Amino acid sequence: MKIDRANNWWSAIADAIEEGYIAIDEQDQIVGYNKSALKTLQISETRLEDPDFWQSHLMTPFAEIAARKEVVQGLEIRLKQPDGCYAWLRLNGKPLIKDNTTGYIITFTDITNWKNIDESNNTLINALDESQRVFKSVFDYSPTGIGLISPEISWLDVNESLAATLGYSPAELKGSEVFRLIHPDDKEEARAQIRMLTDGIMNTYRAERRYLHKKGHYIWVFLAASKMLGTDGTFRFFIVQMLDVSEAKKLITEAHKKNIVLHATSVDLQQKIRQLQEFNSIIAHNLRGPATALMDSTELLGDVFDEKIRRTMLEHMKTAAASILGTLNDLKEMIDLQVNKQNFFTRCELEPMIRQVWKLLSPQIEEKDAHLSLNLSVPVINYVKVYLENILFNLINNAITYTRSDVVPEIKIATWNEDDNVVLMVQDNGIGIDLSKHQEQLFRYKKMFHRGYGSNGVGLFKIRNQIRTFGGNIEVKSESGRGSSFYVYFNNRVYTLQQDE
Helix, strand or coil, X not given: CCCCCCCCCHHHHHHHCCCEEEEECCCCCEEEECHHHHHHHCCCHHHHHCCCHHHCCCCHHHHHHHXXXXXXXXXXXXXXXXXXXXXXXXXXXXXXXEXXXXXXXXXXXXXXXXXXXXXXXXXXXXXXHHHHHHHHHHHHHCCCEEEEXXXXXXXXXXXXXXXXXXXXXXHHHCCCECHHHECHHHHHHHHHHHHHHHCCCCCEEEEEEEEECCCCCEEEEEEXXXXXXXXXXXXXXXXXEEEECHHHHHHCCHHHHHHHHHHHXXXXXXXXXXXXXXXXXXXXXXXXXXXXXXXXXXXHHCCCCCHHHHHHHHHHHHHHHHHHHHHHHHHHHHHHHHHCCCCCCEEEEHHHHHHHHHHHCHHHHHHHCCEEEEEECCCEEEECHHHHHHHHXXXXXXXXXXXXXXXXXXXXXXXXXXXXXXXXXXXXXXXXXXXXXXXXXXXXXXXXXXXXXXXXXXXXXXXXXXXXXXXXXXXEEECCCCCEEXXXXXXXXXXXXXXXX
């Protein structure tokens, strides 16, 4: 310090304080500060010690507070810094009295990150509130009939339009069996479509079907059905949109019928619900791995006394914490982009992402002495970053988990172009899967083929849905006892369409 030399220890003490401070005398001249103040304000010692600097635009909020020489606590100000960016500071101020003179000291802390987190949380809350308000408004006032159906296939709730279509009041339909009103010839098809929704074979279906009107005659309706999952991935209820097309089937041409179908599906409830499902799934699945690794390392750290091992464990903990923070930041970015209706595809460099996942899984890798080889003919993929990280994490984690005890685990990751697709392959020499038995069940929800590995059977189900959301696909080649190869096809045309929009 150039100004305060009164105490040889004072400068060291001041610089050790994380909170920035600036002290002035009775002539409003700076007589003391610390390095935290310089760092927070992004200025040099020379600049701060300039007598004219106190009156500069940057220091105006400080000068105004100091001039009043009043006690200030917890004052938050927004400050434009030399680099042009804005920072939020929380200030405290107090007079300094020495003999017969009165100076002033201002202490301050950078709270920009906390402000950003608050704004992000508010954005998320507002987005969810808005989504709920939109859903309720559409449900209550839509001219299209909308109903919620329980897993037991009874009406949980219906809007006025759906009830009126069938000649009932909402109260008369709630709790009643859905199949009671379906034409006998249409029930088998209806049951088959519901089973496919429940089993995850498809996410939505559309159909024309006959329903019994309260007056005793059958009417034709066009309906679109999808399912709603809870935040834990479990099935909650079906959502059905319904429109009476009886007159249309009698009077209009095929082109007019297509226009009615378009009108019936114009309210895009399924897309909004699917976005919420995917967001909740990523939070539940992506954060679990690093959080578990962090918890395990925390529990073991107290029993480890070897300094080298402790440093290694701390590095693993730091990596896990960074991964958690990175996932949260990516989710924030995804929500911001969706709220702002911006294109949320980005250039994803594969090798750093793969290395990060590999590092995150280092405890299992070191235990099994697993080896990784890369052949990335396509080093960059345009995709949603948080989705791609989730896909890589699940495939690599599975490759390391389902290994054989008699061979060294070898994981190979490769990419190449194939027609309109970029293909990502994750190959292992593990225990493999008997596809003759499990081919149809492989990507279904909570289906497990190997016991004793701590799997919950959700990972492949989730990543297939994420891949298909953007026009891609995933396939597998595997043989029991000889390993598995997963092939992810990323559709380039989807990204081109995103750019054109």
